Amino acid sequence: MKRYLLKRVTTGLLTVLIAIVLNFFLIHIAPGDPIRIMAGMDHPSSEQLEALYVRYGLDKPLLVQLGQYIVNLLHGDFGTSYTYNKPVVSLILETMGPSILLALTSCVLAFVLGTLLGLFAARHQGRWMDNLLSYVSYLFDSMPPFWLGLVAILVFASTLHWLPTSGMVNLRNPQQGFGYVLDVLTHLLLPCATMTLIQIPQYLRLTRSSVTQVMQEDYIITFRATGMSEKTIFRRYVLKNAILPTLTAFGISLAYVVAGAALVEIVYAWPGTGRLMLNAINRRDYPLLMGIYLMIAISVSVITMIVDILYAWLDPRIRLK
Amino acid sequence: MALLEIRDLCVDYLMQEGSVHAVDHVSLTLEEGSSLGLVGESGSGKSTLGMAILRLLPEKTARVTGSAVFQGEELLTMPESRLRQVRWQELAAVFQKSMNALSPVHRIGSQMADVYRLHHPEADKAACRARVLEVLRQVDLAERVYKLYPHELSGGMMQRVSIALSLINHPRLVIFDEATTALDVITQGQILKEIQRLEKDLGLTRMMITHDISVVATSCTHVAVLYAGRLMEVGPAASVLRSPAHPYTAGLMAAFPSLTGEKKPLQGIPGFLPDLTQTIPGCVFAPRCPYATEACRTAQPPLESIEPGWQAACHHRLREVNNHG
Incomplete structure (x- = not known):
């Protein structure tokens, strides 16, 4: 187990390093130029532009820039955002809390609800409830998250006035203590519901097909032949075998949700990292973008590592390898 | 009274194109303490027969008729609650892919x-x-x-x-469904010996489903030969395997090498299993049988007694041919 862990950590670090290099080149190769965007529409002179390039170090060859970036990283310096003129680390830390709140709650909710619905569908296979669930799941699966978000705002916020349209807190009426928690929760409800609904279908279908597959395994016939009731077989043996693929999907979506939530964060003006990232892309804010990508790469490796370890704990067949 | 009495057991697999008669009016008796080897090639319906007795066939796609009386109780129509008690306490199984x-x-x-x-x-x-x-x-x-x-x-x-x-x-009765098929011969031999020892110690009755006639020869008291879902021959293993009465049994034996006897080239049985979606009027083995005559193709031969406890379903029984010649 110790060697397994060490191997996982080394490959994780390597993955992050490769991600840094790839992201660096991708960002710089992509069309658009932060200096031109900074200078705006005032037809700056070429001397002015030249001065800006030199000031931000963008006049040097790409490889030199990359080397400088990595050296800075090793010193704990993630750079300063061009557009916000603030350290990248503090910008990311500010937005990470709200992002994790939204991502974690919706991911866990989708995992729990999707798996439960999938189990239900598998047990009622071919009957009308199963068919209905599969139609509805395709409907939500094919809906763009931002569109669902807009519809939800239109219905529950603009028309019915049940819930706030955007933001994380009511700025006009700041609350303290329990009132603050309640305020955040009411603001969280719509974006969280949107992201949960979008993610439920994958768990539903995965669980349903996984259960169906496990039900056909030879050991299920063994247990049936021993006189074990279908209910006991399901609870004691089908569940643990069927949950494994779902767990992998949960890990993957948890890892990518930070970036994936961007569109929903924009629609609801949620002060999260996803929204920060889209702003950084639009303005070609290289240091900020690199910082956010680095954070995503790290969270993906850490979460997949945790899921792998969890998997090995649940499935004894993995431990040997 | 016999421990297990199977009468006219039929299993049809229902499919869109029609039904497959996987087991066709099979009757077998299993005495307490005996061991019955159920042999046949792939698709002969031997596993289906075992699964039907264990009530493990899917109810939607398999129709089971006839009767299987186990210790005086009908297995096939037994309510679910009673079935769960009988299962593994009295009737257990060892399956193919262990x-x-x-x-x-x-x-x-x-x-x-x-x-x-x-x-x-x-x-x-x-x-x-x-x-x-x-x-x-x-x-x-x-x-x-x-x-x-x-x-x-x-x-x-x-x-x-x-x-x-x-x-x-x-349990009183254990059904072994191809339980030693996946093993090498040495392991198979060891396990067969152990099974026989346990049988003696624990007073078990055994049904051994296999395509390997040597397994039956070394470990069973009785043998039943199944072909295309129909029972060809049934009787004491020693007698049947020494001089089979049914040409199919003889064909199966000729297809297996003998360890102790002289070296003879192995003979396969030419042809394939018949299409089981069709109702075959005569003997199911007739198309592949070297002795088949017109009568075999039109009239199904009934199971006829050769000796007490030994029966074969054939118009041209080899046993009689041997006796007369």
Whole structure:
């Protein structure tokens, strides 16, 4: 187990390093130029532009820039955002809390609800409830998250006035203590519901097909032949075998949700990292973008590592390898 | 009274194109303490027959008719609640693919203890564990198997686990469905010997489903030969295998090498199983039979007695040919 862990950590670090290099080149190769965007529409002179390039170090060859970036990283310096003129680390830390709140709650909710619905569908296979669930799941699966978000705002916020349209807190009426928690929760409800609904279908279908597959395994016939009731077989043996693929999907979506939530964060003006990232892309804010990508790469490796370890704990067949 | 009495058992698999007559009016009797080898080639319906008796065929796609009386009780129409009591307490099984016979993510011991507790709800943890260790010992497995997972054992060891599991609730009848097929001959020989020893010690009755006639020769008191879902010949293993009365039995034996006898080239049986979606008016083996005449193609031969307890369904029984010649 110790060697397994060490191997996982080394490959994780390597993955992050490769991600840094790839992201660096991708960002710089992509069309658009932060200096031109900074200078705006005032037809700056070429001397002015030249001065800006030199000031931000963008006049040097790409490889030199990359080397400088990595050296800075090793010193704990993630750079300063061009557009916000603030350290990248503090910008990311500010937005990470709200992002994790939204991502974690919706991911866990989708995992729990999707798996439960999938189990239900598998047990009622071919009957009308199963068919209905599969139609509805395709409907939500094919809906763009931002569109669902807009519809939800239109219905529950603009028309019915049940819930706030955007933001994380009511700025006009700041609350303290329990009132603050309640305020955040009411603001969280719509974006969280949107992201949960979008993610439920994958768990539903995965669980349903996984259960169906496990039900056909030879050991299920063994247990049936021993006189074990279908209910006991399901609870004691089908569940643990069927949950494994779902767990992998949960890990993957948890890892990518930070970036994936961007569109929903924009629609609801949620002060999260996803929204920060889209702003950084639009303005070609290289240091900020690199910082956010680095954070995503790290969270993906850490979460997949945790899921792998969890998997090995649940499935004894993995431990040997 | 016989332990198991099968009468006119039919199994039809219902499909969109029609139904497949997998088992066609088979009648068999299993006396207490005997061991019956059910042989036939792939697709002969032998496994289907076993699964029908165990009531493990899917109800939607398999129609089972006839009767199977086990210890005076009809198995085929037995209510679910009674069936669950009979299962494993009186009627147990060892299945084909033993590597997948248990859940891969639970420890072997805990799964076996689960099955024991099912029929002994009063047993505490220690009692369950003790019983599991006892049956593991009976099949020559070490105690440490208790806390291992199925993938940590070899095929032969998992086969022993399957046999141990079948014994855990002291059944009267155990159905072995191709239980030794996947094993090498040495392991198979060891396990067959163990099965016979256990049988004597525990007073078991056994039904052995196999395509390997040598398994029957070494380990069974009786043999039933199945072809295309119909019973061809049934009788005491020693007599039937010494001089088979049915040309199909003779053909099966000619297709197996003899270990002790002279070296002869092996002979296969030409042709294939008939299409079982069709109703065949005559003998199902007629198209492949070297002795077939017009009568064989039009009239189904009934099972006729050769000696007490020995029957064959053939218009041209080899036994009679031998006697007259």
